Amino acid sequence: MKLELRNITKRFGSLVANDSISLTVEPGEIHCLLGENGAGKSTLMNVLYGLYQADEGEIVLDGEVQRFSGPGDAMAAGIGMVHQHFMLIPVFTVAENVMLGNEQTGFAGRLDLDASRARVREIADRFGFHVDPDRLVEDLPVGVQQRVEIIKALSRDAEVLVFDEPTAVLTPSETDELMEIMRQLRSAGKAIVFITHKLREVREVADRITVIRLGKVVGEASPSASNAELASMMVGRPVELTVRKDAPKLGKEALVVRDLTVIDDTGHVHVDGLSFEIRAGEVLCVAGVQGNGQTELTEALLGLQGRVRGSITLDGKELVGRTVRQILDAGVGFIPEDRQVDGLVAGMSVAENLMLDRSHGSPFTRRGSLQLKARDEFARRMVHEYDVRTPGIETLVGKLSGGNQQKVVVARELSRDLRLLVAAQPTRGVDVGSIEFIHKQVVATRDSGLPVLVVSTELDEVVALADRIMVLYRGRVVGIVPADTPRDVLGLMMTGETPEGAVA
Amino acid sequence: MTISAAPTTTPAEEAPTVVTVVSRKAPVVLSIFTVGLALVLLLGSHDGDTTFRLSTRDDLFQLPAVTVPAMVTAWLLVVVMAAIAGWSWALTLRERPTPLWLVALFTVAALVSFLAWAAAGGTIPVVGLLGGAIALAVPLVFGAMSGVIGERAGVVNIAIDGQLLAGAFAAALVGSMIGSTWAGLAGAAFAGLLVAVLLGVFAISYHVDQVIVGVVLNVLVIGLTSFLFSQVLAPNAAELNSPPRFKAIEIPLLGEIPVIGPVLFQQTAVVYLMYVAVAVIAWALYRSRWGLRLRAVGEHPKAADTVGIKVNRTRYRAVLLAGAIAGLGGAFYTLVSVPQFNREMTGGAGYIALAAVIFGKWDPIRATLAALLFGFASTLQGVLSVIGSPVPSQFMLMLPYVVTVFAVAGLVGRSRPPAADGVPYVKG
């Protein structure tokens, strides 16, 4: 089935998310949609899938103009989508998830689960998946969940398949498997749209590439184009893909973690006997596919996790068992991985957010009373120093762009008297300009002689910032390796292979 | 581990490491109850025998009454309770959870111990107690079913109390006007549905917080029914507020089984309707397309939307159905209990039903059992005040609420509400 998008425009209020975008995908073709975060890729696909209605333009399938009032229509027309955030219900079984919305029923609406199980097995066999139809989705590993998404789309006879940032949650080897599946689907004659911002993947699998920026198509590229070419098309100017930094001036061991184990309330062991140390003036990057214990590690460092065993010492002082307040006071700066959830209070002003973790004691409070003058002066200085683009310090932080919100977090944390910086996904969902700025700040912090722990699932970022790299897999250290370790070795380590095995 | 293009790993290998984490809530709560009861026995020791009567006079099969020495029995059972609490501690220290049946056993021991003590020198009509418990639980069960359906679809229904009250009002009004209990019942369902329409409009269409809407709707219904009662019903009580009553019907054969028969099968039509409703809902929620879709919109509405399920339409239907069911429960007050409407006559039963929903972990059967437990507590209070118990009636009346606080804080354990419970669905 041939898919054409003609002049799709979608506005949100005054913002134009998609500006007259046109795109053609032939059957048996993998068409890559490449763009930065916030370029409008997902909006476009939500329009295609009937989740949004386009303000202008039309969707054409095999020459027929379509009108989708909801995803049901899009599915009926033969469009299937593998969502970035899986559209699966965790507490349902695979068979229930696959049949949902498309149920075969018997008397009085009784579900025919056998029919669904058979359908799952049939499709799984055709593509060589191993999926048990009776398992609960929440018990499946992420890679298998993604296959359930694919089975769901195929069980509805989709001819056009959209993959929305499908590799964000996969290990490199799972990514390779997915690429293989996409090629298989291509040979089966499906039209495939592959949305990503990862250049490597694009060049590996795409037949055609369309680059969009700020909601507009900026051009087509050939899969043979270089990374630098693709990146500059995506961003609109030449981009420095590397971070400039000098050799580290290492001091003594500042952060020492020994046998750290973190268990959650349901008994899942997220961090399992972790030991490592960071020296003053050093950046240790934690690499790994998301969900391998990174979140819990950083939260344990800050005292946010309840069930922690082992020891964390900073400059000789034990941190395990202390409250968040005490750990912050001990000089730990923390950039959380999700600023919307953990970093900022959207309904409070820029100035209030800048003092969020300093509501105790001077300079912002005195005898329980807020010192508004000190707060506002400080806020104005930070907004200036960190180049936060905001109408004013009284503006609600929720109204700022992602990059500027992140700068508020960075400013707040770096302005304290630090002895350690923990930065989790510091550039997630941030524009390229802000990424460069934040990277410079991280390097400057390290050069000022502090130990820095950076967690990132983006291998590019890890390689750019690290002095050493620690790879986590299922809560354990696979290995701590130098920054110049080859990417394919790192990739293998992310699947749990030890460095020796990975090199061999 | 080998890497190949086709996945070779089995799910078992990939499953994350899990260790059992046990909270100390269960043993703590059990210990508190044990010590509490022991204190009661110590301070309020009084002798005599307690008789448990297992049959009523007109039963076909007569069972002998059981007479036991009050204090001895009570203390023996406290020992049992202490043993169970100790067992729970032992399990916890070995990082194993306290199984539900143990808690149930504890509850039974505690109840019987308490009864033996409280009724010393008197007789407990077991059949009457249990039968009364079922009857009193009717509005609670219907309310809990309403709550389960609504919350499983992702809409918190705090307005159960309002729906019960509206149902009671409409049942009295329609029943009196038409002179038929069944018409009254239909009116009750319709009134509950009307309240649900308001809940739906504000919570689903206008995304107003569901807890706030629910609480305010309850106030609205109280105001409205009280206003109409004073203004219309009370002055014309003969025509508008004297509904006919449902009579108890004995089901042949089943009704003659000892103990169970008179308890379960010599009840009114509303109770039988309740049995059917619970059974149908329990089946349909897990086994039918309706239930699958309903749970889907309650767990992950966007996922449901992406497979073409109309989320808000599904939610509306669920909320309206839930409202009608709660309305039926309200009819109990005016068509079974007392044949007339009075202001605020539900006495906050809807909130108890809500507690039953949470106590029952959003499952129809468990919620029903929880509602029955609350019904039992209310009946117990009545029975004890008749036989003259040493416990001040206020404390008996307080019991279900205290138990609920303990339950919510401790015994329920990790209950997982539907993931999207209370979250309005906004596209995009």
Add this chain to the structure above:
Amino acid sequence: MTGAPPEIPGETSEAKSGTTAPGDPPSWRLTLREIVAGNVLTAVLALVLAVIVGSLLVAVTDDEVREASKYFFSRPGDTVDAAFDAIWGAYTALFQGSVYNNRVDDPATAIRPLTETLKFAGPLILAGLGVGLAFRAGLFNIGGRGQMLLGGAAAGWIGVKADLPAGIHLVVALLVAMLFGGLWGALAGFLKARTGAHEVIVTIMLNYVGFYLVFYALSQESILQAPNSANPKSLPIQDSATLPRLLGDRYTLHLGFLLALVAVAVVWWILNRSAFGFRIRAAGENPEAARTAGIDVGRTYTVVMLVAGALVGLAGANQVLGTVTSGVTVDLDAGIGFDAITVALLGRSRPLGILAAGLLFGAFKAGGFAMQASQGIPIDLVLVVQSLIVLFIAAPPLVRAVFRLPAKEAA
């Protein structure tokens, strides 16, 4: 940033389940924001709408209207006239009972209704502050009734039983009321912090527990019951513990109203100028971020409920020591515990808003009694109008749709 949904979500939930839970912000925060951000116009229109619905109720249930409607098709004007009379009568009575009674000549008597309004507003404001303060911390305190009962009964206990010098007696009674109400509230906050028990359920349950506790105290002569009495009622409050009247004996307005005004100022300071208030707001808007910023959210919950309960307890004392000094009864809360929720919602959980809402609802209450007395319209109408106001205020799009105002651009 684009207006499109963020392409990168939080991954915490994914780490656990592999799928994303719906990432919408908690809806009641949205609702509160809607209530807070809604403009004055919608508030006024919501009021108008609620009053219209109330009018319809009055008209429909009025005897004369129903008589006239029997011959509606021959003389529709009669029905309309009767309806108008009923509505006009109701709202005139409401006004005369709450603001200015123009039927009497003596101005000093004519303004009595206004002082009645202030008297009723006092406890509404205090309890509304208690509910509103908890709201700001993200807690839905439905336990106003229990906190009022405990506070009121405790105040009554001191007021009846303790023998203290005038002045000190009153102060002690007020403090004890705050303590009991505060502890009753803190219990819910503590359970939420320690066990995650939902405060809505717990506070509702504590309402009943509190009710029966007070009931018990009132049926024991050793505690609170008046000697040789069959009723669950205490002796009258000693004079030394009553709230003095502000404007002499002609008016029943007592010191409680001033206490409410002071409380408004204190709560305003707490919320807007104190570090504690800063932590309350942070915990209320985003508990995760607050926790990450080193704020002890659990302790904030407990303390905020302590303060909230103390405020509501003070409302109870206000009733027992000021408004009805003839003795403690189980219905001393007079529905204020629940009214407080609507007051807090209407007042947008802001101290000044709560002051305004409390005055409005106080007027409704004062006027409602007058309306019931002179027109025979049950005071329950006031409940209907109040709850409708809150519902409409929480759903501005509905109000705008009803009045065909242009829709505001979605935020």
